[in-house]
Amino acid sequence: MNNGSSILEVRDLYVTFNTYAGKVHAVRGVDLSLRKGETLAIVGESGSGKSVTARTVMGLLAKNANIERGEILYKEKDLTKLNDNEMSNIRGSEIAMIFQDPMSSLDPVMKIGRQITEALRIKQGMPSEEAKKKALELMKAVGIDEVEKRFNQYPFQFSGGMRQRIVIAIALACDPDILICDEPTTALDVTVQAKILDLIKEIQKERNIGVIFITHDLGVVANLADRVAVMYGGKIVEYGTVDEIFKNPRNPYTMALLSAMPDLETDSSTELYVIPGTPPNMLYPPKGDAFAPRNQFAMRIDLEEHPPMYKVSDTHYAATWLLHEDAPKVDLNSYRKKTTDDRKILDKINQRPKDEKPIVEVKNLKQYFTSGFGRRKLVVKAVDDVSFHIYKGETFGLVGESGCGKTTTGRSIIRLYNPTDGEIYFKGKLISKKSRHKEIKENTRGIAMIFQDPISSLNPRMTVKEIIGEGLRINKLYNSEEEITNKVYEMLETVGLTKEHANRYPHEFSGGQRQRIGVARALITNPELVIADEPISALDVSIQAQILNLLNNIKKELGLTVMFIAHNLSVVKYFSDRIGVMYYGKLVEIANAEELYRNPLHPYTKSLLSAIPIPDPDYEKNRKHIYYDPTIHDYSIEKPEMVEIKEGHFIYASPSEVEEYRKSL
Structure with missing residues (x-):
């Protein structure tokens, strides 16, 4: 994996951690190289050694960590041999890192501007005025508006996406050669994630920096990476170009990861592939192939001896005995999803009896929150005049960006919040009126929340x-x-x-x-109704598949009604019968899942769909993001309302917009 043109090379790296239980072998013989101007993605389940490898490069290991052996070469220096002061001179100025949680990376009691200028003043000895000027330029470069005002604000005054942009600005402040991104978009909405990924690609192109991108989202990898390294059990088990990894995976673990992801063509009649078992306990690292106990194609030799890196092509290598000339031939189709015998639910809403009554009815729900006093009193309209219904046995998906009111709607239904206005009916009974705790408990006994x-x-x-x-x-x-x-x-x-x-x-x-x-x-x-609030966010791909299959099977066995809240739209499409799209407290579109994805009408729905990362490099190369501009609507003259465009397909629009949508059909 080493290359003469590389700006960074990791050679035979071993890292362990001393714990009360014993020695954890986190990284075992990792070889990596990074070229200038390329993006290397490192993928794998939690505990595979991805972040430990990155932190070793940065010299940010915990005190109980030991580099047992190996080299990390940067500009002819072995970073493992440098002391803290020497590493401090490189860290931030030449090799920078973006961490997963921006809020924990930023000092909550220090203004944003000072946090950016601090790096410039300390690392480059830049005068205060010059540092402020460059900081403002960096804030503009990463897409922050009103930079003069934002310069003097604190992290809590920024959204999650904006905080991540600030962390990127800090990382870029000293013009590093290498940028390490450790799960920087995991907890972000798809639209914000798309903007952050576009920003990283744009900055990389302008500055020709090398990027190491750590993630478990294979759709992000397809969008961003030039080369991919797949890690499992502290080792790299396959690496190659992004096309080789996605189109011709050769390691069983890589095949399993790719098969565990739902896509827009998958519905809930298809059972997702689940990787059996659990990752190895690295207190006791396996002698042979670490993935063998979970590999349906494992041979006896897998349990006794770890396979070497077999050469698939000049740029593609995989560690698996299946590439040995005497091994049985296995391809990706062996892992493909198995379709159940259940009927596909593509148009379930239109097949229901006309006189069927829904189990849940939400009518003109408003959930407002206030803060401050007197003139400083602020009213936040978290949910503003929302109406929808859910039928028994149905899964109703609710999607939208963070802060749109999805979770607040679910919590209002289960009465964790007292609704400001509107009506909520459960099995025909009004449950939204202000009541004593005992009565609320009685009314919501058939509702549960994940x-x-x-x-x-x-x-x-x-x-x-x-x-x-x-x-x-x-x-x-x-x-x-x-x-x-x-x-x-x-x-x-x-x-x-x-x-x-x-x-x-x-x-x-x-x-x-x-x-x-x-x-x-x-x-x-x-319960008769389960409200599932982001039940799989931040979980590994393989664990997501386990939870989704579990919910799907239980739903069918028990006849559950589910309200499924998420911002991962491919998962919502897979799991839901109907979907409602929320934007700033309002429902802007409701339709059957298949109809919504094949024929979205509202511009905001289109923007969400355009931002879904798909694990297909060809699709990602030609993707065009649609960014929603709410100013395209002029509601000052015509009042908007939720209108049924065609059977089962509703949209929030003014009368003139409704006519335009009908023409588009």
Whole structure:
């Protein structure tokens, strides 16, 4: 993987961590190279060693870390041999890094301008006025408006996307040769993510810098990368050009990753491929191929000896015994998704009886929040006059950018918030009126919620058995602890866990397992409606597939009605029957899932669809992003309202816009 024209080379790198449990072998013999002006993507599941490799390059390892052996060559210097002061001179000025969470990367009590100029003053000895001038230029370059005003603001006054732009500006302040991006768009909306990716590509082209991009989103890789390195169990198991990795993957792990992703052509009648088992425990690194226990095509030699890097082409190498001349031939189709016998739900809404009543009706819902006092009192219209309905057994997807009101709508339905105005009906009963806590509990007993972040929504001081069984105790659904325990064990089996997990605490589980516990807690009381709020955000591709398949199977077995909130539109398309699109507190379009994706009408819906990252390099090379401009609507003369353009397809528009949409049909 080494190359004479490389600006950075990692050779045979081994990194371990000393822990109370023993030595964790995080990186095992990694070889990487980066050329000037190229983007190298490093992909793999959590714990594969991606971020540890990047932090080793930056000299940012924890105190309990050890570089056992290996070299990191930059400008004829071995970075592993430099002391802290020497690395400090390189870090930021020559090699810079963008971290996953911009809020934790920025000082919350320091103004944005000072955080940018600090790097210029310390690293380059630039005078204050000159540093401010360059900082303002950097802020403009990364797409920040009103830079003079923003210069004196604090991080909490910026949105997530804007904070990430500031982190990029800080990283670029000293004109580095190499930019390392560690999951910089994981928690961002697709539209904001698209802007950040475009920005990184534009800056790279202008400055001819080398970029190492760490991610688990293969759609982002297809959009951004020139070359790709796939990591598993602390090793690189395949690397090549982006076309070679996506079109001709040769390592079983790479094939499995690519097969686990839903795309816009996949619906819920198709079961996603799930990588069996879990990643290896690096306290006890395997002797042979680390992926062998999860590989359906593994041979005996995989368990005994790690395969060498076989040469597929001059630029493509893969570590798998399947490339040995005596090995059986396996291709990507062996991992492809299996279609179930269930009927495809492409036009379910139009097949319903005309007199069927919905299980949930939301009419003119308003959820306003106020802050401040007197003249400084501010009213935030989080949900502003929203109406929709959900039928029994249906999955209604709700999409939109952060802050559009999706989660607030879900929390209002389950009565975590008291609605400001409007009506919410559940099974024909009005549940939105102000009531005592006991009455609210009675009205919402058939509704449950799966929260976005399982670790913050699970009580760390309670065992899994106590967490899952809590709903049964509160609602007094069983008379004895023995009955509750047996029901908890049954539910653990349903979500793919075992009763041995019942006495453990949340911190003892992986992210995917914690989300399964959240699903079990929601389903234990046999609800008729489940509100799933971003249940798979920030999870690895393989774990996403597990959770989606789990929800899909349970939905079919129990006849659940689901309100599915997410900003990953390909996932919403896969999982939902109908979809509502929200923008700044309003629903702007509602349609059958297939209809919405094949024939979007509202400009904002089109912008969301154009921003979905697709794991296809050819598609990504020709992609054209549509950026929504809300000023195209003039509602000062004509009042907009939600209108049915054709059966089941609604759009928020003024009368003149409605006519234009009808003509387009």
